[in-house]
Amino acid sequence: MKKGGIPKFVIYALLIACCSIPLFFKIPIPNKPSEPSVDFYKTLSALKEGDVVLVGSDWTGSTRGESKGHMKAILRTLMRKKVKFVIWSTADPQAPRAALDVIAEVNAERVANKEEKYQRWTQWVSAGYYPNSDVAINSVAQDIKTAFGARRENDTTGVQQPLFKSPVMEKIKSVTDFDLVIDVTASKTTDFHVQFISAKNVPLMFAVTGVMGPETQVFYNSKQIKGFLSGLKGVFDMEQMMEKGVNVKDANGVAAVSSDRVPGEIAPLPGVSVGQGTKYYPTLHVALLLMIVMIGIGNYEMLAARKRQGGKA
Amino acid sequence: MKPEQIETYRTVAAAAGVLATLGLFSVLYKENKFYRLFEHIFLGLAAGWSAVAVWTESLREIWWDKLTGVVETTGVVTEPGRWAYILLIPIGAMGYMVFSKKHNWMAKIPMGVLLGIWSGQQIQSYWTVYGPQMKQGMLPIVPTAFDQVIARSDRTPELAAVTITWSQAISNFLFVFTLLSVLSYFLFSFEVKNKALKQVNVAGRYLLMIGFGAIFGSTVMMRFSLVIDRMYFIWDEFLMKRVLHIG
Numbered sequence: 001m002k003k004g005g006i007p008k009f010v011i012y013a014l015l016i017a018c019c020s021i022p023l024f025f026k027i028p029i030p031n032k033p034s035e036p037s038v039d040f041y042k043t044l045s046a047l048k049e050g051d052v053v054l055v056g057s058d059w060t061g062s063t064r065g066e067s068k069g070h071m072k073a074i075l076r077t078l079m080r081k082k083v084k085f086v087i088w089s090t091a092d093p094q095a096p097r098a099a100l101d102v103i104a105e106v107n108a109e110r111v112a113n114k115e116e117k118y119q120r121w122t123q124w125v126s127a128g129y130y131p132n133s134d135v136a137i138n139s140v141a142q143d144i145k146t147a148f149g150a151r152r153e154n155d156t157t158g159v160q161q162p163l164f165k166s167p168v169m170e171k172i173k174s175v176t177d178f179d180l181v182i183d184v185t186a187s188k189t190t191d192f193h194v195q196f197i198s199a200k201n202v203p204l205m206f207a208v209t210g211v212m213g214p215e216t217q218v219f220y221n222s223k224q225i226k227g228f229l230s231g232l233k234g235v236f237d238m239e240q241m242m243e244k245g246v247n248v249k250d251a252n253g254v255a256a257v258s259s260d261r262v263p264g265e266i267a268p269l270p271g272v273s274v275g276q277g278t279k280y281y282p283t284l285h286v287a288l289l290l291m292i293v294m295i296g297i298g299n300y301e302m303l304a305a306r307k308r309q310g311g312k313a
Numbered sequence: 314m315k316p317e318q319i320e321t322y323r324t325v326a327a328a329a330g331v332l333a334t335l336g337l338f339s340v341l342y343k344e345n346k347f348y349r350l351f352e353h354i355f356l357g358l359a360a361g362w363s364a365v366a367v368w369t370e371s372l373r374e375i376w377w378d379k380l381t382g383v384v385e386t387t388g389v390v391t392e393p394g395r396w397a398y399i400l401l402i403p404i405g406a407m408g409y410m411v412f413s414k415k416h417n418w419m420a421k422i423p424m425g426v427l428l429g430i431w432s433g434q435q436i437q438s439y440w441t442v443y444g445p446q447m448k449q450g451m452l453p454i455v456p457t458a459f460d461q462v463i464a465r466s467d468r469t470p471e472l473a474a475v476t477i478t479w480s481q482a483i484s485n486f487l488f489v490f491t492l493l494s495v496l497s498y499f500l501f502s503f504e505v506k507n508k509a510l511k512q513v514n515v516a517g518r519y520l521l522m523i524g525f526g527a528i529f530g531s532t533v534m535m536r537f538s539l540v541i542d543r544m545y546f547i548w549d550e551f552l553m554k555r556v557l558h559i560g
Contacts, residue, residue, distance in 0.1 A: 008342065009342060012341055012342065015540070016544065019537070019540050019541045019544045020544045020548055023541070023544065023545055023548065023549065024548075062539075063535075063539070064539075064542050065535075065538035065539040065540075065541060065542030065543075066535060066538050066539075068542075089370075093362065093363040093366030093367055093370065093371075094359070094362055094363070094366065096366070096370055097366075128370045128371065128374070129366060129367075129370035129371050130371060130375075131367060131371055134431070134434060135430065138434060150374045150375050150378060150379060151374055152374060152378075152383075159385075159386075160385075162391075191442070194441065194442055195434070195438035195441055195442055196438065196441075198441060199438070199441040209535050210531040210532070210534045210535035210538065211528070211531055211532045211535045213531050214524070214527055214528045214531060215528075218446060221446075221449055222445040222446040222448070222449035222450075223445060223449065224442075224445050224446075230531075231531065231534060231535055231538065232534065232535075232538045233534075276542075276545075279545065280538060280541050280542065280545070283541050284534065284537055284538060284541060287537045287540070287541065288533075288534070288537065291533070291537075
């Protein structure tokens with residue numbers, strides 16, 4: 001039951017406290033968005049009304065802590081810029097449900113803020129789930145008309161129609177007709193997107209879990225992707241840039257969020273921007289502090305135990 | 314469903330979620346029956362959900378509708394059925410022959426097709442993935458802007474593309490050294506007599522360990538994010554919003 005001198009339940013009680021209490025306080029955290037995050041937001045901000053984006057939703061409840069924040073921030077931005085989007089999934093049969101739930105949440109938020117509800121069929125569509133990620137992504141890259149050809153959605157009158165009759169798919173004849181491809185993922189679908197989609201010279205970006213951050217950095221450094229969001233830091237970066245804009249100076253000439261990767265400035269997005277990232281990120285710092293303290297205590301205990309046994313410290 | 318019924322349903326669903334979270338986390342303290350119960354419920358739900366989702370989200374439209382055709386409610390046939398799609402059943406079923414000692418050779422046919430497709434894809438995609446990475450690995454390590462230690466804030470993107478400051482050159486050198494030493498560590502895995510090469514291999518090993526450390530750090534942060542999310546679900550989404558109706 002005991003690890004060193006601290007009982008196990010005390011460690012877990014401390015962990016729960018550190019992961020819970022900070023959630024109820026507004027703790028300001030100084031932050032400089034990472035370069036991939038800035039490039040991600042810069043690319044999103046450059047989209048115009050009427051552009052069409054293919055959004056891969058390849059995450060489920062198991063990575064909700066990070067991926068839901070990514071998805072929400074991306075969808076909030078796309079909806080406010082009136083960019084049309086197509087949602088699809090290849091990694092897990094539960095993934096489409098997770099995406100639809102987030103769209104419903106963002107839509108409810110928009111209605112509460114007296115913004116227009118984002119309409120399925122005219123402004124967004126779901127192309128559903130395709131098993132076997134590599135084959136599915138390859139087929140979308142090679143021939144999207146065939147890959148999505150069998151899909152049907154309810155139109156505004158409730159009649160089932162082929163997906164390609166939707167106004168969202170009006171200009172889509174191949175994957176190169178998308179203005180941007182984004183994959184929010186907790187799995188290896190990033191590799192398949194690079195293999196098949198980047199070969200078509202379509203702008204590509206990822207929102208990945210913290211574990212996948214280092215490997216995704218390779219794709220960013222070699223310019224195979226335009227930008228990426230990594231873990232909770234990525235969510236926090238996005239929310240900060242959406243809320244405060246980039247290089248937008250206040251009355252004292254100080255920008256709350258600045259980056260030399262953005263020529264000029266990107267104005268803040270109107271509406272609700274902060275959420276999961278802003279709540280979780282300070283809490284993560286407290287939890288990490290606990291871990292550092294525990295590592296310190298653990299090492300001290302180990303050295304003390306050695307000394308007690310007569311060995312060298 | 315009436316709105317209040319929907320709300321009640323959502324509260325019950327959230328309460329079930331809280332119970333499941335507590336049940337699954339209870340294993341951290343020690344192995345117990347409460348954990349086992351929720352583990353089995355979770356596995357059952359995931360399997361059941363996947364089976365239904367594969368049909369509704371995938372097979373029905375991609376395979377069944379193509380086989381049987383699509384008829385509108387008005388009676389108009391919009392897609393004629395194509396009987397050849399029925400042939401996918403025996404091909405798929407052959408995969409299950411792996412469980413038969415007598416007929417397991419049949420399983421090798423669909424497996425062979427899948428492996429062939431995968432191999433073909435890999436040949437096609439190899440250069441797409443690694444070509445740009447190899448190109449980007451060849452970074453200049455000699456500075457061109459000798460008067461600048463770090464990049465001037467007023468330089469244009471065009472100028473930035475052609476000038477290498479001292480700090481960039483050092484950064485690039487570290488990158489190239491890491492790349493070569495790690496490659497050397499894997500290439501010269503046999504006994505190396507050359508002292509310099511030996512040292513480079515050792516450096517490669519240490520640099521790899523630094524890389525793994527960074528990945529492990531990210532992993533720890535991700536796991537914390539998941540715990541924080543569950544705590545948020547229990548305290549805020551369930552207790553504050555659903556039970557106490559605050560916020």
